[in-house]
Amino acid sequence: MLRTHTCGELRLTDDNTTATLCGWVQTIRDKGGVLWIDLRDRYGITQLLLEDGQTSAELFAISRSLGREFVLKATGTVIERKSKNPNIPTGDIELKVTSLEILNPAKVPPFLIEDETDGGDDIRMKYRYLDLRRNPVRRNLELRHRMAQQTRVYMDGQDFIEVETPVLIKSTPEGARDFVVPSRMNPGEFYALPQSPQTFKQLLMVSGFDRYYQIVKCFRDEDLRADRQPEFTQIDCEMSFVEQEDILNMFEGLVRHLFKAVKGIDMAEVPRMTYADAMNRYGSDKPDTRFGMEFIELKGTFDTIDMTSGKGFSVFDSAELVVGINAPGCAHYTRKQLDELTDWLKRPQIGAKGLIYLRYNEDGTLKSSVDKFYSEADLKAWAAHFGARPGDLMLIVSGDCGKARKQLSELRLEMGSRLGLRDPSVFSALWVLDFPLLEYGEEDSRWFAMHHPFTSPKPEDIPLLDTDLGSVRANAYDLVINGTEVGGGSIRIFNRDLQARMFSILGFSDEEAKAQFGFLMDAFEFGAPPHGGIAFGFDRLCSLFGGADSIRDFIAFPKNNSGRDIMIDSPSPISQAQLNELKIATVAK
């Protein structure tokens, strides 16, 4: 090794020993007679000292030629610092330099390599290798490393076998769009990159592997949103001879282990809620349960109440659902603030038609935007129904069930944020259960699998497959933390006939089902065990643990929203010779 120690290692107990360090110049302070260099590596920072009368003129000259981010090799004697720095572990000592070698000079970086940088997104992405030098970014990847390690510790301890499934697989039309790979050896044919190893992990169960896991790259060619990446990583798991309860317990165990091992947090038992309940109480199948502010219906299906009809307010009269939340302590909102909130809710992304408020003033009086329709007694009854107290603000939307709930869910999250109830260092987990098996796609006029086509219906709901597809519940579950779906899975179909029926419901002809998933249905005929599993979004889980919103900060070399890696400038054109070999051509845009 070019060094004897790292830059995070020396202590007062090393006093008077000789050490050689390698690292990057973080800062130089030149006081004329004394010159200090902060030398940085992954492990920390150590102060180098050059002193008039003690250090040769030659070393001073070298030091004065240095710039930020130069790579140095410095040898010297460890001495106690006169002025100690209690903020860093090496703060008690410094290295009195006796030799100094520039291993590599550095041009001035295009942005500051500091915790707070002056570089914008684009420049930091182009020079991602410099951005990765910054402590917060490096710490994110160190967190990710620990998360992966600890995931394996837990899974290995539970007898799961890590099996690598193939990356070059087969394109299937169900689900998101595939990335495809032309096959040179099989002209005109293509591999696809896996959106998940779903069918392979099920085959491993048919093979008797019993417990499988993998931390694995998956791929989806979707138009990218802020927190989507074309390649992403899953913790992918499957177990045999299990029921839903077994999966919930096993993977609640994983998440609790990760919280304990990585963050030192003892996580409470994870509560459970049905999909129907989550939609009624939070308007979302991934509610943020760090705070309450649950939905209260003034007119609705939830508790069959109607406190709004027949008073001449046609908006409510014609609405399927009138539902609101009580924002505690928000009665002080001005008319202007309420208008802004209304405008926020009416943006196309949310699409509400309006927002009704009921303000419970500190003096006990009530004020509402609809008080010309409703008497004070009506409004008092509403406030009581909301459980509101003086100083609170009730926010109410109406319309058809689906839309109203979705809008109010957004408003609830917004109010939670405004009230500081969404602290990223607080973690609230929830199992959401009993998802619908199918959802109807209006655009395509057909049924889609809400989870995927391999999810089993609840046995007691199988008769509904003949009569009421929308009511069939799935043996499917999501793990939600802080309003983010971090994992989801299901008990699978393991019977050929039921699987074939499922494909038929999803609009596959027998031939299509056989061509695309024949191997799986065949496998079910050779002794397939009952099985189920789950997959966690690893990037998302890491960002959640790191208290960040974007997964991009937890990926070493992410792509931008156009799917480009601007550092390596990819994707890029390939040569005509490559196209010829692959027997493909590009088509004019």
Place this chain on the structure above:
Amino acid sequence: MLRTHTCGELRLTDDNTTATLCGWVQTIRDKGGVLWIDLRDRYGITQLLLEDGQTSAELFAISRSLGREFVLKATGTVIERKSKNPNIPTGDIELKVTSLEILNPAKVPPFLIEDETDGGDDIRMKYRYLDLRRNPVRRNLELRHRMAQQTRVYMDGQDFIEVETPVLIKSTPEGARDFVVPSRMNPGEFYALPQSPQTFKQLLMVSGFDRYYQIVKCFRDEDLRADRQPEFTQIDCEMSFVEQEDILNMFEGLVRHLFKAVKGIDMAEVPRMTYADAMNRYGSDKPDTRFGMEFIELKGTFDTIDMTSGKGFSVFDSAELVVGINAPGCAHYTRKQLDELTDWLKRPQIGAKGLIYLRYNEDGTLKSSVDKFYSEADLKAWAAHFGARPGDLMLIVSGDCGKARKQLSELRLEMGSRLGLRDPSVFSALWVLDFPLLEYGEEDSRWFAMHHPFTSPKPEDIPLLDTDLGSVRANAYDLVINGTEVGGGSIRIFNRDLQARMFSILGFSDEEAKAQFGFLMDAFEFGAPPHGGIAFGFDRLCSLFGGADSIRDFIAFPKNNSGRDIMIDSPSPISQAQLNELKIATVAK
């Protein structure tokens, strides 16, 4: 869980307890009044017992409807076996069945699910999920799992950080052929799948990550040989502030750890040999050192000897090299056997023009195919030079250095196999050092990087870059075990100018170098540390540890020699809609 125990778990200490097992029917023995079922899962086999007078007629009826590979759930009482089976851990007990449920029936498998199967390669690949049920195949993947686990244990313990590098990267013309992925969002442009994460791991060193590793899928679109796969797995590693010696020690440590942890073998210190020595002594840069039979030159460059010229044998007179091996105890080879060996060596794959033998008979006389040219004194001198003893057989080839060594290397391996000197349970490792930096490609009339373009020349050989490219040695090393290259790496170039010069030597124009590797050369200007690394072929390492020749047996879902997965029938055509979205077209074959 549907079971209380696995099929490998119950012991005599569980006597008289109730247990529920799940698994597959391995065998059924029906003796009329008594019926035994061997129930199998990943963990073992447990014998189920049904007995007249003790077991209900209904259970007997169910049992008699069973076939091989049916999936069962069986509950019963653990009892001591009358006739114990010492060959299996559960052999002292059996489960006296009180209830039996068929979880899933099974069609008759297309081949026997036994250690020795009757299924050919093709049928086993088509039904890979059944092949994976066989103990030897499952054990291979369990070995792979342990290898991965123990690799991580070692690397984590040495402060390496696991970082995931991207799979969708950029196509570069150097090296093997890339698999490419058309970008829908960037029409006319393509990603490439990585042949290795080489540039990314170097960038991580520039980022100061100091020690990186990853067990990672890589991809090469090559015409497949028996033991190549289009997707394969590497243990990929890189370290900063190191010299070659540090890498050798660190990764010799990894291999020794794996041998100890996975196979219980204390591995001797790994000897080292230069490339030049390996070529001279074994005719190969990956010699199998489980046995000696080293090359002895009768005329050559190695020890500047010439014991063959001027005796009228023009084949040797005109040869650059006359070189042989001494096969101990093979003097009994008949003329017919020698002719067969000669024919074997003359096959196009090896391409020798002939084979000269010198037989040292047990009675001390010598017999050679060239004894009309050479006197008994000549032949005696040869035999002495070979260190041969009565009963030995010397096998000699001649020609130009490169070809003769290659041919004799093949012959040496063949003789080693015939003599039983290549026991797969014996492991002999070797570091091969000081590889040439460049090799001349006659076909393309240009120099190629022997390792890759990022490998640094030995500092003392840098002046030779101006005068004698073929003599420049690289800071590159391979780890060879039993004649297989299991890992290779190098100390990297970390200086922009030297890297640019290397690209220029390899025939890149400045523009090409900048377009393809500009990001890396840029990175070298912002403070790149000295660094180096290594990558191990993980599939190969697993097959070596498993004592097998083919990597395919250590991959869960391998592809065949045409790059096809015949189980899922991939690659396959994709829809015109997909092609349209990607703005590509297939071209007639």
